[in-house]
Amino acid sequence: MGDGRRDEIERLFREHGKGVGGYVLARVGSAELAEAITARVFLTVVRRFDQCRTSPAGWLWSIARTEIARHFRDRKEHAPLDERIPDRSAGPEEEAVRHEMQGRMRVALARLNEEQQRLIYMKFFQEMPNVEIAKATGYSVSNVGVMVHRAIKKLREWMEEEQGVAAEVRRGGGGSGGGGEEREL
Amino acid sequence: MNEPQDSKTWTLVEGWPAEAGNGDLARFATEVRAGRPALSEEAMGRVLAAMRREMDAPAAPAGFWGRVSGWGWPLHRAVLVGVLALGIVVYATVFRKGGGTRVEKGGPPAPAGEVVDRYRVNYSGSGGEAPQRPLVRPEDYSSLTGVGHGKMQEEK
Numbered sequence: 001m002g003d004g005r006r007d008e009i010e011r012l013f014r015e016h017g018k019g020v021g022g023y024v025l026a027r028v029g030s031a032e033l034a035e036a037i038t039a040r041v042f043l044t045v046v047r048r049f050d051q052c053r054t055s056p057a058g059w060l061w062s063i064a065r066t067e068i069a070r071h072f073r074d075r076k077e078h079a080p081l082d083e084r085i086p087d088r089s090a091g092p093e094e095e096a097v098r099h100e101m102q103g104r105m106r107v108a109l110a111r112l113n114e115e116q117q118r119l120i121y122m123k124f125f126q127e128m129p130n131v132e133i134a135k136a137t138g139y140s141v142s143n144v145g146v147m148v149h150r151a152i153k154k155l156r157e158w159m160e161e162e163q164g165v166a167a168e169v170r171r172g173g174g175g176s177g178g179g180g181e182e183r184e185l
Numbered sequence: 186m187n188e189p190q191d192s193k194t195w196t197l198v199e200g201w202p203a204e205a206g207n208g209d210l211a212r213f214a215t216e217v218r219a220g221r222p223a224l225s226e227e228a229m230g231r232v233l234a235a236m237r238r239e240m241d242a243p244a245a246p247a248g249f250w251g252r253v254s255g256w257g258w259p260l261h262r263a264v265l266v267g268v269l270a271l272g273i274v275v276y277a278t279v280f281r282k283g284g285g286t287r288v289e290k291g292g293p294p295a296p297a298g299e300v301v302d303r304y305r306v307n308y309s310g311s312g313g314e315a316p317q318r319p320l321v322r323p324e325d326y327s328s329l330t331g332v333g334h335g336k337m338q339e340e341k
Binding site: 046 | 210
């Protein structure tokens with residue numbers, strides 16, 4: 001592989017790798033799985049780099065989405081996983097709160113439609129300004145602002161609903177042990 | 186690694202329509218952003234290492250379709266020309282000859298699109314001569330033709 005091409009791929013990884021990894025982790029909830037899926041995404045990047053024509057962020061999104069969908073298709077044969085990398089910088093209470101919020105985020109993200117998922121991925125995980133999101137999606141810049149606003153409202157709605165379900169489960173004795181998360185996948 | 190390139194232009198509320206509850210929504214968005222999960226540096230390092238191994242790996246030998254695509258446009262053009270030629274031949278042989286209808290040799294050519302059937306009829310024992318008596322006698326059907334029987338007799 002030529003040096004120029006190699007540099008471009010590594011730059012793509014530096015700019016977008018963490019965002020892809022974070023989003024995959026937010027969707028699958030397991031650090032080990034998220035690492036494997038992220039690796040598959042970037043192996044695909046290496047093999048098909050010629051197909052990246054317009055927006056690298058948009059192209060990466062399509063690969064990540066495909067790999068996540070494949071994971072959920074294959075996952076039906078396996079037991080649900082709910083393991084997470086512990087955040088050693090946070091205290092136990094803070095970590096518990098974050099863990100709970102990430103669980104709700106996972107359920108809520110899965111309930112968003114594909115377009116909303118893409119916008120949340122670009123805005124929160126890739127931290128792209130609206131003008132870049134507009135380039136990647138083909139929407140106008142002003143439209144992106146409105147759509148992101150709508151997607152965040154929907155995300156909040158689903159996360160609050162999930163919080164209510166979790167509270168109800170706890171009040172009922174917690175027999176199902178996180179049954180709310182089971183609905184997601 | 187994932188810091189915004191221009192933190193001045195990246196804001197959560199960029200382009201939001203003016204609504205009453207935007208303050209609460211912005212607080213929610215900030216919380217979500219702060220609490221979003223991320224893979225560890227070690228995990229990302231392993232992903233990068235796997236990616237580099239893939240880049241360093243020698244290219245796999247191309248399969249049949251890889252070789253075909255390597256031949257480029259000339260092959261595609263040849264296939265296209267071949268298919269077109271075959272189509273023209275099929276059109277000429279099947280459609281231009283009346284869809285396969287057989288026309289008896291020696292007969293007049295049938296107009297395009299018309300199906301012609303011919304039957305050869307032999308009268309037994311007649312030797313091919315026409316019968317002497319008329320096949321139909323008009324006087325038997327005068328009520329249908331409106332021609333008077335007497336008049337016909339006079340003409341005869």
